[in-house]
Structure formats: structure tokens, C-alpha cells
Amino acid sequence: MKAFTNPVGPGTLWFHNLTTADGTPVAYDPQARAFLPMPPFCANRDIIGCNWIAPEQGAFCRSCAMTALAPDPELPNAIPNWAETEAAKRWVLDNLGRWHWFRPEDPGTRPTFHMLADGHQLAAMGHGGGIVTISVSEADPVVRETRREALSEPYRTMIGHMRHEIAHMLWWRLSLREDFLLAFREMFGDERADYTAALRQHYEQGPSQDWELFHLTSYASSHPHEDWAETAAHLLHLVDITDSFVAAGMTSPEMPRYNWDPYSEPDTHALLHVAATLATRINHVNRSMGLPDLYPFVLSEATRRKLVFVHGWLRRGAQGL
Numbered sequence: 394m395k396a397f398t399n400p401v402g403p404g405t406l407w408f409h410n411l412t413t414a415d416g417t418p419v420a421y422d423p424q425a426r427a428f429l430p431m432p433p434f435c436a437n438r439d440i441i442g443c444n445w446i447a448p449e450q451g452a453f454c455r456s457c458a459m460t461a462l463a464p465d466p467e468l469p470n471a472i473p474n475w476a477e478t479e480a481a482k483r484w485v486l487d488n489l490g491r492w493h494w495f496r497p498e499d500p501g502t503r504p505t506f507h508m509l510a511d512g513h514q515l516a517a518m519g520h521g522g523g524i525v526t527i528s529v530s531e532a533d534p535v536v537r538e539t540r541r542e543a544l545s546e547p548y549r550t551m552i553g554h555m556r557h558e559i560a561h562m563l564w565w566r567l568s569l570r571e572d573f574l575l576a577f578r579e580m581f582g583d584e585r586a587d588y589t590a591a592l593r594q595h596y597e598q599g600p601s602q603d604w605e606l607f608h609l610t611s612y613a614s615s616h617p618h619e620d621w622a623e624t625a626a627h628l629l630h631l632v633d634i635t636d637s638f639v640a641a642g643m644t645s646p647e648m649p650r651y652n653w654d655p656y657s658e659p660d661t662h663a664l665l666h667v668a669a670t671l672a673t674r675i676n677h678v679n680r681s682m683g684l685p686d687l688y689p690f691v692l693s694e695a696t697r698r699k700l701v702f703v704h705g706w707l708r709r710g711a712q713g714l
């Protein structure tokens with residue numbers, strides 16, 4: 394993620410800022426990828442702190458307009474959890490916008506979001522027919538950490554959920570192309586395999602012993618659809634770690650050149666080399682504060698090949714699909 398110029402004074406603005414350091418209200422224009430000092434602000438600004446601009450006074454921004462269902466505000470912490478979930482969504486939508494997904498120049502279907510809070514029953518995350526369902530309850534760190542431990546996952550965040558579930562939606566968009574489907578099945582296997590049975594087997598019997606050779610996570614080994622979603626989420630993690638590193642003004646010997654833009658890099662292997670090296674180094678930095686690793690994963694040869702495949706299709710992006 395880029396760091397932004399303050400439109401009314403000195404200093405830098407960060408993606409989630411609602412005001413400048415001296416308190417001037419600002420809003421983010423997702424089309425220009427820049428902050429503006431004037432309304433119209435998103436109609437959700439006061440309720441969930443959305444900092445995007447709206448097309449007109451009283452309207453939702455481009456991101457909030459994709460949310461068809463908001464959580465029941467009577468449920469505990471539903472509004473602050475929803476706010477955090479929408480912030481993760483805006484971040485990921487902006488990332489995908491670098492490859493033109495869901496921007497005005499993208500002629501295809503946009504995702505519709507159902508943001509649900511756990512009530513009498515748990516809100517199951519998933520994607521179906523363009524609808525992405527997210528449990529905002531997982532924005533609660535205790536809920537999320539409990540589930541992370543129960544599932545033995547090394548990493549679980551709202552931005553990770555958002556990338557994973559939107560990746561299913563992107564697969565659905567790409568699957569409208571015959572050439573994508575044929576290439577996908579060659580790389581990931583046949584997604585027509587019984588999904589319910591595959592997931593049941595994954596949870597009852599666990600992954601195969603050598604899953605790490607072929608998959609980024611054990612969950613990715615459960616079914617080709619999950620392998621795609623996990624791989625695409627990781628591609629987005631790795632590109633964005635690298636982009637944020639550059640935007641923060643940091644550098645390392647692996648950087649190809651000054652002002653390098655990771656989202657514009659066509660060579661996936663070169664990009665992954667930089668991203669993996671940076672991740673290892675930032676893991677080391679995090680340990681100095683006793684924090685978990687930034688990126689607690691290893692890229693095998695097979696997972697690199699899948700990341701190359703995903704990168705090629707996502708970079709070609711929305712145009713013409």
C-alpha cells in the first residue's frame with residue numbers, strides 16, 4: 394500500500410486516516426488514489442469510520458456500496474467489528490484496483506458483500522455466485538485467536554479472510570473463460586471434485602503428510618478451490634508486503650531499482666524473490682518486539698509455480714474478462 398500526500402499541509406497520510414495530523418478532515422478518492430480535503434464523504438463515515446469519498450452527498454462510497462447486508466447492530470460489538478472488517482475490505486479492494494479489478498474500467502461483475510455477526514448461529518464465511526459472506530465477529534481478537542488455535546493455523550486476520558474470500562469470487566469471474574479453466578485444472582487439479590466430501594475428509598483425517606511440498610497451507614490441500622483461494626490470498630499478501638515496504642521508504646539490496654512498483658512487475662519469480670527475502674527479514678524485526686512473524690510461511694517450488702499462475706491471471710486483471 395502506498396503512503397499518501399497530505400493535500401492541505403506537510404506530512405504523510407496513511408490509508409485509514411480520517412483527518413490530517415492537525416485534525417483537518419480528509420477523504421480518500423479510490424479512483425485517483427489520493428486524499429482530498431473536501432466532501433462528499435461516504436454515508437458510513439460517522440458510523441464505521443469509512444474514509445472514502447462518495448459520488449454525492451448522502452451516498453455510499455464505492456466500497457460500502459458493495460455491502461448489501463450489514464450486521465445486526467443489536468449483536469455485541471457488531472458495529473466496531475463491522476468497521477474493522479470494512480477497513481480490511483477497502484484495503485484489499487484498493488490492492489486489487491492496481492490490476493483494475495472492480496474499478497470503472499472493469500466491465501465485469503462486482504462482488505456483493507454480506508457482513509454478518511455471529512448471533513444464534515455462527516456466520517459462515519464463503520463465496521457463492523458473486524456474494525462474499527464475511528463473519529465480522531472475527532474482528533474480535535479473542536474470537537479470532539481461539540479459532541486460529543483450534544484450526545492450528547499460523548496466521549488468521551481479517552485482511553487474510555478478505556483476500557481469501559474475494560479470491561473465490563475472482564476465480565468465478567475468471568472461470569467464465571474456457572482458457573482459464575483448462576489451464577487452472579492443469580495447475581490445481583479438477584475443481585469439479587466433490588467439495589463437501591473433500592472438506593469433510595480434510596477435517597476428519599487431516600492433510601497428507603507432505604502437503605507442505607505442494608501447498609502454502611494445509612487447508613489449501615483440501616480441494617482445488619481452496620488451493621486457488623489460499624494461493625491467490627498469498628500472492629496478494631506478498632505483493633502488498635513488498636509494495637508497503639517500498640512505500641514506507643525502506644530499501645534492501647534485492648530491490649531491482651529506485652521507485653520500483655511491485656504491482657507493475659511482470660516477472661513473478663523476481664517479485665517472489667524480493668518478497669520472500671523481505672518477509673524473512675521483517676520476521677526477524679518482529680521477533681525484536683516478541684511479535685509473531687509477519688509472514689510465517691515457506692514457498693516451495695510447487696507453490697511458487699502456482700503463485701506465478703495466479704499472478705499472471707490477476708495481473709491481466711479485469712479488462713476484457
Ligand SMILES: [Zn+2]
Pocket residue numbers: 435436437438443444445453454455456457458
Ligand atoms: Zn464507505
Ligand SMILES: [Zn+2]
Pocket residue numbers: 557558561618619622
Ligand atoms: Zn475458501
